[in-house]
Each structure stands twice: as structure tokens, then as C-alpha cells.
Amino acid sequence: MLIDRDEFNRRIDHIKSQMAEPGIPALLISDNANKYYVTGRVFDGYVYIPLEGPVIFFIRRPVELEGDGVVYIRKPEDIASSIGLNVPEAIGLELDVLPYSTATRLKNIFPESELKNASGVMRRARAVKTPAQIDMIRHSGIKHVHVYSRIQHIFQSGMTDMELQVEIERVSRLEGCLGQFRISGDSMELYMGNVLVGDNADAPSPYDFAMGGAGLDPSLPVGACGTPIKPGNTVMVDMNGNFNGYMTDMTRVFALGEISPLAIEAHKCSIDIHRTFCDMMRPGVLAKDLYAKAEEMVKERGLSAYYMGHRQHAGFIGHGVGIEINELPVIAPRSRDIIAEGNVIALEPKFVIPHTGAVGIENTYAVHDDHVECLTPAPDEISYFDV
Amino acid sequence: MLIDRDEFNRRIDHIKSQMAEPGIPALLISDNANKYYVTGRVFDGYVYIPLEGPVIFFIRRPVELEGDGVVYIRKPEDIASSIGLNVPEAIGLELDVLPYSTATRLKNIFPESELKNASGVMRRARAVKTPAQIDMIRHSGIKHVHVYSRIQHIFQSGMTDMELQVEIERVSRLEGCLGQFRISGDSMELYMGNVLVGDNADAPSPYDFAMGGAGLDPSLPVGACGTPIKPGNTVMVDMNGNFNGYMTDMTRVFALGEISPLAIEAHKCSIDIHRTFCDMMRPGVLAKDLYAKAEEMVKERGLSAYYMGHRQHAGFIGHGVGIEINELPVIAPRSRDIIAEGNVIALEPKFVIPHTGAVGIENTYAVHDDHVECLTPAPDEISYFDV
Structure with a gap:
């Protein structure tokens, strides 16, 4: 990704400090502004941020991006196999900006997880x-x-x-x-x-x-x-x-x-x-x-x-x-x-x-x-x- | 509104001809592009289009618009009283573009109505x-x-x-x-x-x-x-x-x-x-x-x-x-x-x-x-x- 590791960790810490209180153990973010915040660039795909464990970047386009934690996918459902058995109890999505159809489709990747609104988490993280x-x-x-x-x-x-x-x-x-x-x-x-x-x-x-x-x-x-x-x-x-x-x-x-x-x-x-x-x-x-x-x-x-x-x-x-x-x-x-x-x-x-x-x-x-x-x-x- | 009555009726007919087949008796549209299609202008608010009965324009901003069917509202929940007893069996919302939170809030105005996706209706109406x-x-x-x-x-x-x-x-x-x-x-x-x-x-x-x-x-x-x-x-x-x-x-x-x-x-x-x-x-x-x-x-x-x-x-x-x-x-x-x-x-x-x-x-x-x-x-x- 385009920001250095220390800065990346600082931003992820901002986000994680906001996840604890509303009880959201993992986020899947897809809004361009939020992806840019986390990675320093815009791409077509998703960032998975669990409270415990590594951040994963699921990318559809552009082709040819490289980096730690980058996984290329063809469709959002491909995310499931990378999450594997580490299914979170609840999944936070940006419900204030994600279209209803998109949110529903992403939620279905995590059939056992409760759906939570992560828009506030990201807004508060980005406020500082x-x-x-x-x-x-x-x-x-x-x-x-x-x-x-x-x-x-x-x-x-x-x-x-x-x-x-x-x-x-x-x-x-x-x-x-x-x-x-x-x-x-x-x-x-x-x-x-x-x-x-x-x-x-x-x-x-x-x-x-x-x-x-x-x-x-x-x-x-x-x-x-x-x-x-x-x-x-x-x-x-x-x-x-x-x-x-x-x-x-x-x-x-x-x-x-x-x-x-x-x-x-x-x-x-x-x-x-x-x-x-x-x-x-x-x-x-x-x-x-x-x-x-x-x-x-x-x-x-x-x-x-x-x-x-x-x-x-x-x-x-x-x-x-x-x-x-x-x-x-x-x-x-x-x-x-x-x-x-x-x-x-x-x-x-x-x-x-x-x-x-x-x-x-x-x-x-x-x-x-x-x-x-x-x-x-x-x-x-x-x-x-x-x- | 800014388009003449014949043209308005033509566009509403395009929409209604698309509502019958998926079985959507009423739409509440809020996407700017769709509001512009129906009314010829962009405003903050909603257009209610029932298969039977008059179209209603629910407007928050700008102030001072006038016209048949214009109802000023402060918040989306104010829509309910204008619909009154004519609650549709299903309500169509633009689920492909409306944020999840917004769609959920609008759906709650119609607690008894089934939620349907009206994005396809509007896309097909606007294609012609x-x-x-x-x-x-x-x-x-x-x-x-x-x-x-x-x-x-x-x-x-x-x-x-x-x-x-x-x-x-x-x-x-x-x-x-x-x-x-x-x-x-x-x-x-x-x-x-x-x-x-x-x-x-x-x-x-x-x-x-x-x-x-x-x-x-x-x-x-x-x-x-x-x-x-x-x-x-x-x-x-x-x-x-x-x-x-x-x-x-x-x-x-x-x-x-x-x-x-x-x-x-x-x-x-x-x-x-x-x-x-x-x-x-x-x-x-x-x-x-x-x-x-x-x-x-x-x-x-x-x-x-x-x-x-x-x-x-x-x-x-x-x-x-x-x-x-x-x-x-x-x-x-x-x-x-x-x-x-x-x-x-x-x-x-x-x-x-x-x-x-x-x-x-x-x-x-x-x-x-x-x-x-x-x-x-x-x-x-x-x-x-x-x-």
C-alpha cells in the first residue's frame, strides 16, 4: 500500500480504538474514502480489519497491485475462503453509505455474524x-x-x-x-x-x-x-x-x-x-x-x-x-x-x-x-x- | 415541477409500466437522478409514485417550491401521515443506490409493507x-x-x-x-x-x-x-x-x-x-x-x-x-x-x-x-x- 507501516499502524489503531465500545470485532470496509484513509490509495475491493489478527486487502481492480495481505478476488463472495474459520461474531459494514443491495450481499458472506453499522467507527476514527x-x-x-x-x-x-x-x-x-x-x-x-x-x-x-x-x-x-x-x-x-x-x-x-x-x-x-x-x-x-x-x-x-x-x-x-x-x-x-x-x-x-x-x-x-x-x-x- | 404535464405523465407511464411485472404497487424514490427524471429538478426529498392514485412530492429543501402534490416535510417519517390509510402492500425503494441506513429508515415508514427493490424499475423506465x-x-x-x-x-x-x-x-x-x-x-x-x-x-x-x-x-x-x-x-x-x-x-x-x-x-x-x-x-x-x-x-x-x-x-x-x-x-x-x-x-x-x-x-x-x-x-x- 502507499502509506508507510508506522502511519498505517497508527490509522488502524485509530479504527480499532473505536471498534471496542460498540462491540464490533471485525470490519469490512468498501467506501472509497475509507479505503483511501487506510491504504493511501483507491481501488475496487474491500479491507477486512479484525480486532485480532492481520488486516486483509481484497482487491478486484486495478490488476497488478502487490503487498502484504493483498488477496485478489473476482467477486465479494471470494472473501469467505480467506476468512476461513475465523468468522467474527459480528461484522461491521459502512451502513450509512453502502447501498442496501451491496450491504446485504456483503452481509451474506458472514451468515453467522450479526450485522453492525461501522459508519460511526470510521467517522470517529477519521475525525482525529x-x-x-x-x-x-x-x-x-x-x-x-x-x-x-x-x-x-x-x-x-x-x-x-x-x-x-x-x-x-x-x-x-x-x-x-x-x-x-x-x-x-x-x-x-x-x-x-x-x-x-x-x-x-x-x-x-x-x-x-x-x-x-x-x-x-x-x-x-x-x-x-x-x-x-x-x-x-x-x-x-x-x-x-x-x-x-x-x-x-x-x-x-x-x-x-x-x-x-x-x-x-x-x-x-x-x-x-x-x-x-x-x-x-x-x-x-x-x-x-x-x-x-x-x-x-x-x-x-x-x-x-x-x-x-x-x-x-x-x-x-x-x-x-x-x-x-x-x-x-x-x-x-x-x-x-x-x-x-x-x-x-x-x-x-x-x-x-x-x-x-x-x-x-x-x-x-x-x-x-x-x-x-x-x-x-x-x-x-x-x-x-x-x- | 419543471417539466410540462404531458411529459411528466409520459415519464410516470414509463415507470408504471415497469412496476406491474415485479409486483410493486408503490415507489418511494429519493435518488437525485431519479427525482430529476420525474420532476425536471433536483431537491432534497422524495417522490411517492403509487400504481393507483396521485404522485406526491415530499420536499425538505429548497424552501418555497410550489406545485400540485407538493408536501413539505421536516423528516422522512412525516410521509406516513400523507399516505394515511392507503398503505401499499409492498414499497419499492432504490435499493441498489440508497444507503442501507436510509433504506431501513424509509422502510420503517411502511411497517406493514413488504420491501422491494425498485432500482430495476427506474433503470428500465429511464432506458427508453x-x-x-x-x-x-x-x-x-x-x-x-x-x-x-x-x-x-x-x-x-x-x-x-x-x-x-x-x-x-x-x-x-x-x-x-x-x-x-x-x-x-x-x-x-x-x-x-x-x-x-x-x-x-x-x-x-x-x-x-x-x-x-x-x-x-x-x-x-x-x-x-x-x-x-x-x-x-x-x-x-x-x-x-x-x-x-x-x-x-x-x-x-x-x-x-x-x-x-x-x-x-x-x-x-x-x-x-x-x-x-x-x-x-x-x-x-x-x-x-x-x-x-x-x-x-x-x-x-x-x-x-x-x-x-x-x-x-x-x-x-x-x-x-x-x-x-x-x-x-x-x-x-x-x-x-x-x-x-x-x-x-x-x-x-x-x-x-x-x-x-x-x-x-x-x-x-x-x-x-x-x-x-x-x-x-x-x-x-x-x-x-x-x-
């Missing part, structure tokens, strides 16, 4: 990043920041939201952005992120995203809609930061000409929430307390009507990020998550101001023992395009 | 396109062809595969390509299609794609890998053709300087298979007979070792296309599909020639009563880049 993973995210952040630093120069007078987005996509792809935007669960669809201009930020989307956008087409009703960038509008850029399989999430705001004082005030509130959180996000803090603190700051300034949307509001202001964009912990009112060392969290207190557009910034932070590290360091202020 | 759908695909095809016509002018000497791909992506996006590449099932991942140069076409991928490619990163091991385009290489372009929610699938081959006679011969074989299929693909023909005919033509010319891959071979040469890239029918050796009027089929007999690269073309065809219509009409021959 290893130093090597944080380093991958740090490298994505450096490129992400570099791409954003060029947006001022990319903008040309008369552009639509989509024209600006396409040029950012190009610069980002040439910088090495992989494009792929992994979202756990297959119901949320998004392409390369969002550029939201003016009132399009207020168009309700089908997804629990912080900001919406009508999109170009009803088959993908989110994001840029082809609207021209006009004086008095804000331009919120929230684009894909996946440069190596691990991603940062980052938002900055641009504007053409003067914008409303309310928008400027709301943007300042977002920055203040970030600063407050940089002091508060320490191991042991409750995610819901963070959410409450931000809400209190917003309420004090009379900005609640615009907070996390205006016509439609999102139910969270932060989320774990790594291989996927929606990892743990979640900073939401009823979150049970507790901030831990090794969490990587995208924080996105945003506002939609009618007739102006979206404001607020998003940064990705790594939580260390005694401080948080900003992985997307860039100027916080609204950048004004040259007219 | 309405004239309005074919028209959507035709429009994507026009734009797809236009983008490809510019590739000759986009190429610059010294480019890598990825640099060429990024510039094609840009032109395609500015032409209105939505980017989103819908693949049924969530295990195959691909970003905006593939540009495969030289021996990278022979790098095995984890997916059952006709061609592989090592990719830029092990987290997305498919497609362009950053290799320079060199004399003697072919450049196979197989990029996203989704311009309106419906897509065409199209491949053309470019080359820099002279290429091997074997590659030219294999490319000609691909074109001949297309011509043969244009005569053969008529309603009532067995998909597996088409596959066998192509295989026979390849064998006669002694090209089997390179056909549909060289180090790793794909198991099909054609597939339905529409909202998703992998629809019915499938042109494969053990396919049970029968070609029908209204099918839209991407045909992709391709070859990988060691030291040269991939050759062969892909077109998308609509099957009519007495002819097939090419929806991606463009020159078949290899185009040579100006040096």
Missing part, C-alpha cells in the same frame, strides 16, 4: 487526524491560498459569476487541484465549489450548505447562475481545495465598488467569531458550546436574520474536513461532538445581506494541544476588485 | 427516452461536438496531458458544461472525463472504464497523469458532455506526428464497428449479439490483445447514457438487454496500443424505429496536431 494527515491538509492549504491570491488578477470587468468561476477553476487545476470533491453520502452534489454573486447567494438550494445559489440548471441547482458581477455586489468564493486527496475548505469575499455598511458589519462579525474560536477551540470543548457562542455574538449585533442564510438557513457553522468535506466534528446546536487534538475543522460563519450578497470568511483549522493552526492563512478583509 | 429527453441529449451533443472542434486550436506544443485537459475543461465550462458527471452507484469516481496520452492509457484503473490512466494522485487513480504529449503518442479525449442535466458521451483521438500502423489499423476497426452497429442497432436486437459481432470483427483483424484495454480489459463496449453515464442497455457479453426504440447508447470500441496510446472513437446514438441517429456527429479520423 495523524500528524501526517495534517501535513497533507497543510499542503493543500498552501495551494488553496495561492490560488485565492490570484483571484484579484483573474477578475475582469464585465464578467459573470460563472466566467470568474471558470477562470478560478483553471488556475486551480493548473496548480494541481484534483477537482474531485468528496462528500459523504451521495445526495449532495457540487462541482468545484461556488462563486456566489449578489442576491444569487440568497437562492435556496436543496442542500444543507451554508450558502445556496440557483445554479445554471435545475439538474444541479446550486452555485453560480450566470449573473453579471455588478457594483455594490459581493462575490463569495468558496472553491475546491483538494490538491492531494486531503482538502482544505476556504472562503473569501470580493466586491466591486462600495457595498452596504450592513454587509461590512456582518463580515467583521464573521472575522470576530473566527478570532474568538481560535481562543476557544481546545481539546475538551463541546462543539455545541462553540455554536452557542457564535450565535450569541451574532444576536448581540442584531445580525440573526442574515446569519447562515436569509431565505433559507443552514443548521451548522463548522465541520470536520479531510478526505471528505463533511467529516466530524460538526459545530451545530445539538452536536454531541467534543473538540479533540487532531481535529481539522472548517469554520464558516457567513451572512447573506439582501441586495448585496454573501459575506464572511471560512478557514480550515487544525486543533493542537494548546493552540489552533490556521491551514488557510490569507487576508480576512473583503478585497475590492479594481474597476 | 421520451422525444423530449432525446432532444435534451441532442442539445448536449451539439455543444459537446463544438467543444471538440476547438481542441486542435487549444493544443500547444510542449503541453502535458493535464494542461491540455484543463484548457478543454475551460472551453467546455464556458460553453455551458455543468461539470457534474453523474455515475450510478458511488464507487466510481471521475472528474470531467479523461485525456489519455501514450502509455498512460495502459495504466490499470480501479474502475470498469474502457480506458484507465494512472491519474495525478492515488486518491483519484484515473486519467491524465501529467505526462508530456510527445511525437508518436495518441491523445484520447473523452470529456464530460453534460450541458443540461442530460449528457452525451464522446471520444476522439488526436496525435502528434506519425503514429504506428497498428494504431491506425485499430482506429479503423473502431470506425468500422460503429458503421456496422449503425446498421444493426434496431429495436429487438439483443445487446449481447452486438457485443459478439464487434468481438468477431476485432478477432478477424488480429486485434484482440489491444481491444478495450491491454494490461486490463473492460467488460463492455457500450452503455446507455442520459442523466447518468451508466444507464441501460449495456452492450456486454452476458447482457440480457434488448435494444429498444428510444434507447440512447454510447458505443466505445477502443484499443490500447503499447508505446502509442489509445485509439478508437465513441459516439452517442439514439435508436429510432428504422435508423440510428448519431448525437455526436464529428469527423471520425485521427486528427493530427500541427507541430
